Amino acid sequence: MKFTDVYLQTTTKIFVFIIMTFSIYVLFAGHHNPGGGFIGGLITASSLVLLYIAFDLQSVRDIIPVDFNQLAAAGVILSVLTGTASFLFDVPFLSQAFTYVNLPILGKTEIASAVIFDLGVYFAVIGTTMTIITSISEDKK
Amino acid sequence: MTLLHIAVFLPILIIPFIPLMYKYIHRVHTGWFVMLVPLCLLILFASYYPLELSLDPQLHSVAWIPSFNVHFTIYLDSLSLLFALLITGIGTLVVLYSIFYMSMEREKLHFFYAYLMLFMTAMLGSVLSDNLIVLYAFWELTSVSSFLLIAFWYHRKKSRYGAQKAMIITMTGGFAMLLGFIILYVAGGTFSIRELIAMGDQVSQHSLFLPAMFFILLGAFTKSAQFPFHIWLPDAMEAPTPISAYLHSATMVKAGVYLVARLTPIFGIQVEWFWTITIGGIITLFVGSFNAIRQTDLKALLAYSTISQLGLIMSLLGIGSLALHNPQADNTILFAGATLAAMFHLINHSIFKGSLFMVVGILDHETGTRDIRRLGGLIHLMPVSFTITMIGAFSMAGLPPFSGFLSKEMFFTGLLSASSALNNGFVILPIVAWIASILTFVYCMIMIFKAFAGTYQPERLDRKPHEAPIGMLISPILLAALVIVLFFFPNLIATSLLEPTVKAIIPQAFTSGMVWHPHIQAWHGFNTELFMTIGVVVIGSLLYINYKKWRNFYEAMTFKHSLSHIYDRGLLGMERLGTKVTRFYMTGSLNHYLSYLFVFLIVMAGGSMIVNQAYFFDFSRNSPIESYEIVLGLTMVTAAIYILFSKSRLISIIAVSVIGYIVSLFFVIFRAPDLALTQLVVETISTALFLLCFYFLPKVSKNLSTLTFRLRNAIIAIGVGLTLTLIGLSAQGHHVFEPISDYYKNSYALAGAKNMVNAILVDFRAFDTMLEIVVLFSAGVGIYTLIKLRHAGRKDQ
Numbered sequence: 001m002k003f004t005d006v007y008l009q010t011t012t013k014i015f016v017f018i019i020m021t022f023s024i025y026v027l028f029a030g031h032h033n034p035g036g037g038f039i040g041g042l043i044t045a046s047s048l049v050l051l052y053i054a055f056d057l058q059s060v061r062d063i064i065p066v067d068f069n070q071l072a073a074a075g076v077i078l079s080v081l082t083g084t085a086s087f088l089f090d091v092p093f094l095s096q097a098f099t100y101v102n103l104p105i106l107g108k109t110e111i112a113s114a115v116i117f118d119l120g121v122y123f124a125v126i127g128t129t130m131t132i133i134t135s136i137s138e139d140k141k
Numbered sequence: 142m143t144l145l146h147i148a149v150f151l152p153i154l155i156i157p158f159i160p161l162m163y164k165y166i167h168r169v170h171t172g173w174f175v176m177l178v179p180l181c182l183l184i185l186f187a188s189y190y191p192l193e194l195s196l197d198p199q200l201h202s203v204a205w206i207p208s209f210n211v212h213f214t215i216y217l218d219s220l221s222l223l224f225a226l227l228i229t230g231i232g233t234l235v236v237l238y239s240i241f242y243m244s245m246e247r248e249k250l251h252f253f254y255a256y257l258m259l260f261m262t263a264m265l266g267s268v269l270s271d272n273l274i275v276l277y278a279f280w281e282l283t284s285v286s287s288f289l290l291i292a293f294w295y296h297r298k299k300s301r302y303g304a305q306k307a308m309i310i311t312m313t314g315g316f317a318m319l320l321g322f323i324i325l326y327v328a329g330g331t332f333s334i335r336e337l338i339a340m341g342d343q344v345s346q347h348s349l350f351l352p353a354m355f356f357i358l359l360g361a362f363t364k365s366a367q368f369p370f371h372i373w374l375p376d377a378m379e380a381p382t383p384i385s386a387y388l389h390s391a392t393m394v395k396a397g398v399y400l401v402a403r404l405t406p407i408f409g410i411q412v413e414w415f416w417t418i419t420i421g422g423i424i425t426l427f428v429g430s431f432n433a434i435r436q437t438d439l440k441a442l443l444a445y446s447t448i449s450q451l452g453l454i455m456s457l458l459g460i461g462s463l464a465l466h467n468p469q470a471d472n473t474i475l476f477a478g479a480t481l482a483a484m485f486h487l488i489n490h491s492i493f494k495g496s497l498f499m500v501v502g503i504l505d506h507e508t509g510t511r512d513i514r515r516l517g518g519l520i521h522l523m524p525v526s527f528t529i530t531m532i533g534a535f536s537m538a539g540l541p542p543f544s545g546f547l548s549k550e551m552f553f554t555g556l557l558s559a560s561s562a563l564n565n566g567f568v569i570l571p572i573v574a575w576i577a578s579i580l581t582f583v584y585c586m587i588m589i590f591k592a593f594a595g596t597y598q599p600e601r602l603d604r605k606p607h608e609a610p611i612g613m614l615i616s617p618i619l620l621a622a623l624v625i626v627l628f629f630f631p632n633l634i635a636t637s638l639l640e641p642t643v644k645a646i647i648p649q650a651f652t653s654g655m656v657w658h659p660h661i662q663a664w665h666g667f668n669t670e671l672f673m674t675i676g677v678v679v680i681g682s683l684l685y686i687n688y689k690k691w692r693n694f695y696e697a698m699t700f701k702h703s704l705s706h707i708y709d710r711g712l713l714g715m716e717r718l719g720t721k722v723t724r725f726y727m728t729g730s731l732n733h734y735l736s737y738l739f740v741f742l743i744v745m746a747g748g749s750m751i752v753n754q755a756y757f758f759d760f761s762r763n764s765p766i767e768s769y770e771i772v773l774g775l776t777m778v779t780a781a782i783y784i785l786f787s788k789s790r791l792i793s794i795i796a797v798s799v800i801g802y803i804v805s806l807f808f809v810i811f812r813a814p815d816l817a818l819t820q821l822v823v824e825t826i827s828t829a830l831f832l833l834c835f836y837f838l839p840k841v842s843k844n845l846s847t848l849t850f851r852l853r854n855a856i857i858a859i860g861v862g863l864t865l866t867l868i869g870l871s872a873q874g875h876h877v878f879e880p881i882s883d884y885y886k887n888s889y890a891l892a893g894a895k896n897m898v899n900a901i902l903v904d905f906r907a908f909d910t911m912l913e914i915v916v917l918f919s920a921g922v923g924i925y926t927l928i929k930l931r932h933a934g935r936k937d938q
Contacts, residue, residue: 026818032895034814036902042822049829069925076918079911092204094907098893110893114903117910121903124914128921129826135928137833 005054012054019047027122031110037118041125048130057138068134072127079120082113143201145215148185149265152178152258159258163251172240175254179232179261186225189217191637200335205275210332216271219641223484224268224399227491231391232261234616238499239383241613242506253293253381260286264392268399273322273332277315280360283396284311287388291380303376306708310373311363318360318400324353325407338406338648345410354408357400358417365397365451368425372705375444382502385440390447390494398451398487401458402646409462409647419459419559423573425452430580434688435695439501439511439592442584443494446537449577450490456574457483457552460559461643464650472562473650474657479555480643481635481659486548488634489536489627493545496620497533497588500526503613504592509603513587518597523608525618527593532621538585538681539578539674544627546674547661549578553670575673582681583688590685631661732854739857747864756867759874770810777803790835798828815898 023043030036051060083094098112147154155178163171189199199217217225236257243250263286266279284307292304322332328347329337337344344350361367366374377389388394401418408414429449436442461480464473503526505511508519520527532543539549556571599605608614627634640659644651651657665671684691726737750756780799787793801824808817888900902910 030896030899030903031893032899034818034896034898036815036896036899038902039815039818039822042819042826046822046825046829049826053829069922072918072921076914079914083907083911087203090203092207094911096892096904096907112893114892114894114907117907118899118903121910121914124918128914128917131921132924133826133830133833135925136830138928 008054012050016047016051019050020044023047027118028115030118031112031115037121038125040118041122042129044122044126045129045133048126049133052133052137057134068127068130070127072124072131075120075123075125075127077120078123079117082117082120085113143203143215144185145199145201145217145269146203146213148182149215149269150262151182152261152265156255156258159254160251163254167245170240170245171250171254172236172243175258176233176236176240178258179229179236182261182265183226183229183233186222186229189222190226191641200271205272209274210326210330211274212272212333213275214271214333215269216335217269218645219638220399220402220645221268223488223638223642224395225265227395227488228261228264228268228392231387231491231495234495234619235383235387235391235499238386238502238613238616239381241610242383242502243381253290256286256289256293257384257387260290260388260393264396267396271334273325273334273337276334277319277322280318280364280396281312281315283364283393284308284315287311287377287393290384290388291377293381293384294379297379299376300379303373303379307373307377309712310370314360314363314370317356321353321356321360324349324356328353334403334407341407341410341649344407351411351413354411354414355417357404357408358414358421361397361400362421363397364400365394365455366425366448367397367421367452367455368428368448369704371425371429371448372703372708374448375441376705378438378440378444382440382498382505385443386495386498386502389444390498391491394447394451395487395491398454398458398483401455402483405458405462405465405646406648409465410649412466415459415462415466417459418462419456419570422452422454422456422459423570423577425449426456427452427573427577427580430577430584433584434580434587435692436584437513439504439513439516439588440498442513442588443497443501446581446584447490447494449581450486450494450537453552453574453577454483454487454490456570457486457555458646460555461647463559463562464647472558473655475558475562476555477643477647477650477657478551478659479558480646481639481661482548482551482555484639484642484646485631485635485661486545486552489544489548489624492620492623492627493533493536493543496529496617496624497537499613499617499620500530500533503609503617506613507604507609508606510601513591515598515601516592517595518593519606520593522597522606523593525608525614527589529614529617529621530593531589532624533617534585534589536624538582539677541663542625542628544624544631547628547631547663550665550670550674551661553673557669571673575677578673578677579681579684582677583685586681586685587688628663631663635659635661736853736857739861743857743860743864746868747860750864750867750871756871757874758870763873770807773803773806790838791832794828794831794835797831798824801828815896 020043023040026035026043027037027040028035030040048060048064051063086093086095089095094117096112096114096117098110098114100108100110103109155175159171159175162169162174200214202212202214205211205213236254239253239257243253260283263279263282267276267283270276270279288304288308291307292300294300295304324347325337325344326332328350329340329344331337331340347353363370374389374394378385380388405414426449429445429447429452433442433445433449436445457479461476461483464476464480501511503523504516504519507523508516510516536543536545539545552574553571556574560567560570636658640657643659726733777800780796780803784793784796787796801820805817805820805824808814808820882897885897885901885905888894888897888904892900892904894900894904
């Protein structure tokens with residue numbers, strides 16, 4: 001389907017960046033504030049849906065040449081791999097660890113292995129949601 | 142994590158590199174790289190040989206699911222070492238052989254070797270793990286990888302059929318085995334095989350001990366193609382020949398033998414164990430050798446011969462378990478000899494059957510057929526192949542000077558000693574075994590002479606035959622050489638490998654400090670065993686010469702009387718029944734499906750609440766309701782009522798999303814920002830999805846439904862609403878348990894997370910989250926394939 005709505009397209013161009021930045025913030029803030037991979041992924045997906053509604057499938061696909069199926073698979077694999085990585089340290093499956101380091105600019109920052117796991121969730125959610133939405137909207141009678 | 146753990150997973154770890162090599166290195170056959178893996182593993186396992194008897198076996202443990210006592214424990218004793226050496230040794234030779242067998246241009250080699258490596262890990266894991274659950278996981282992985290390998294040429298219908306048959310039969314057995322393992326866990330409180338052996342008496346007291354034994358034996362019997370589950374093995378021969386040589390003669394089918402040997406210390410004391418295994422093995426031996434003779438396809442002949450030889454090994458293991466019954470020293474030595482014969486024949490069988498399969502592959506490759514009616518007179522054209530076949534087949538027939546002779550004589554000894562120990566006239570066992578040996582002799586002769594002697598009929602062959610390239614011959618030549626070496630020097634492995642293995646299988650027989658050192662010798666005087674062998678040769682030769690006269694005997698038995706036929710009919714019947722049952726409730730109407738779900742909910746949840754008197758209201762502890770909450774609630778109700786009477790789909794969707802947004806507002810009010818955020822985003826996306834889906838649908842027509850239809854729907858809807866309200870209010874009224882939130886108060890200390898919800902999701906209950914995204918992913922793939930494949934199918938039409 002193709003709408004040509006100038007207002008929608010112009011505002012979308014700006015809003016998509018804001019939403020995506022917010023979603024990445026939500027992803028990383030998840031450990032201490034409301035957020036996390038699941039919500040972050042959904043927010044990113046919603047911004048992509050906005051793009052699809054404002055423009056058409058093909059032009060968005062040209063701008064973002066990502067195969068969402070593969071993205072979803074990569075996310076799932078990443079999460080599973082962070083789980084198995086714990087075997088290298090002789091601890092049970094999916095044990096998470098965290099530590100604090102001093103980074104320039106950011107100051108005392110927490111590094112948690114759970115964030116990598118969350119990143120997998122993030123990719124899986126974006127990939128799956130977008131796979132479902134694009135395949136349904138592409139469907140012809 | 143130790144070297145042995147990495148060794149088990151090494152084949153899987155290199156899988157990602159196989160496609161890269163296949164894709165980018167065209168000049169070198171991918172098999173050369175892959176061969177390094179089993180070769181390295183072979184060297185690694187060989188470095189443990191011989192395991193010192195005085196030292197404890199290698200034992201390394203890594204926690205997997207510690208809360209359920211599941212640890213990935215590697216247990217390397219002589220028994221597992223023997224199997225590991227077979228897996229890696231034959232594996233190396235098979236990969237070497239496959240380099241020349243599998244064409245780099247025509248075959249999808251990267252899949253072939255990836256499946257093969259998957260299988261190798263599965264097999265190593267099965268024989269090396271001490272934990273029953275880990276063993277089960279690897280065990281099923283062998284089924285899965287063999288399914289992939291059998292169906293490697295999946296465009297052939299027979300390959301798919303064979304793969305499915307093997308999978309259905311071995312996995313059914315696998316499930317039964319899991320059940321047996323769980324019963325053992327209930328009885329002993331541990332999944333560790335060593336600990337279960339140590340507490341043998343306590344475990345055997347359990348009331349379900351015998352069922353556990355039969356369930357586990359079901360797993361072993363299906364895997365090792367024992368009667369009546371042997372029917373999958375001949376159909377599995379649709380796999381490429383290197384696979385047949387590896388999986389269906391040397392390794393996977395021996396997993397059942399391994400399991401029986403490994404668990405003999407737990408179950409062997411039961412007399413039922415002896416009877417089931419021995420009789421099952423003898424019947425399999427007979428059925429396999431009986432059916433092998435009628436085969437005209439050389440591979441099918443070998444498949445049935447594998448079945449019969451596996452039966453032989455099984456029956457020997459059964460007899461060996463008698464050593465645990467009779468504590469007298471004489472008997473123990475006799476029965477230990479039977480166990481020794483089982484392990485010795487296991488090695489012999491892997492060696493000669495591996496070489497025979499490879500030769501059959503060569504015949505197939507060079508002449509284009511495996512049918513003995515078309516082959517013949519190849520002796521001058523393929524002298525090397527003929528020599529290898531002769532060595533392998535004579536070893537299988539149990540003739541000197543080949544190693545099969547030694548284990549065959551020990552097999553007769555074992556049977557004779559069993560029938561004399563039972564001393565109530567069980568001479569039937571050695572007699573059946575003797576007849577089966579005659580039949581074995583006959584099919585070995587068929588294999589050699591029908592294929593290589595006789596008249597050469599070039600017009601019946603697809604290609605002009607000539608000797609195979611040297612690379613293809615290396616592996617079978619090495620194996621054939623081993624057959625002869627083992628005949629002349631059997632004691633090379635007798636004391637260093639077989640003796641400790643026997644002591645691992647029947648350890649209780651040696652607790653009294655009994656000294657036993659096996660010595661295998663080819664010449665053992667003019668005794669019954671030797672006369673039995675002479676009888677086999679004489680009668681077998683007569684039968685072979687007169688084969689044409691009694692062949693018609695087989696014609697009487699048609700396919701209709703076979704077990705395979707029953708299997709096919711059963712499968713078809715189940716399919717029909719399934720279709721009937723499904724047709725009954727799958728009407729194709731979404732309305733019906735939702736009705737099932739909702740009525741089920743009302744009956745189960747609402748019904749059980751009424752039966753258990755679980756409804757209970759207590760409003761005293763509720764906080765006061767603010768005025769703006771009333772406003773929000775009224776808005777929701779208005780939106781809900783509006784949906785009922787709305788005539789436009791779009792406006793209905795928006796009304797639904799109004800409810801969703803207000804719910805998220807409530808989350809904000811009740812200070813659940815995580816939920817509010819998720820609810821907002823989910824609501825937005827689902828509204829967009831609905832709008833996309835419904836955009837093209839026609840407007841809701843007014844006369845959509847009859848009154849009874851709407852009445853029924855209204856009743857169900859009100860029922861669901863009432864039930865859920867009842868549940869909600871009752872949940873509010875009950876305070877049976879402490880609030881669960883207290884448990885997670887230490888989320889910052891344990892996970893470094895100030896956000897408790899997130900700590901639950903990614904730290905405390907990360908396993909849930911992981912499986913959730915897997916579910917989500919599968920749902921996405923499902924929708925994708927449903928929609929995309931529908932279009933693809935239409936294009937084909």
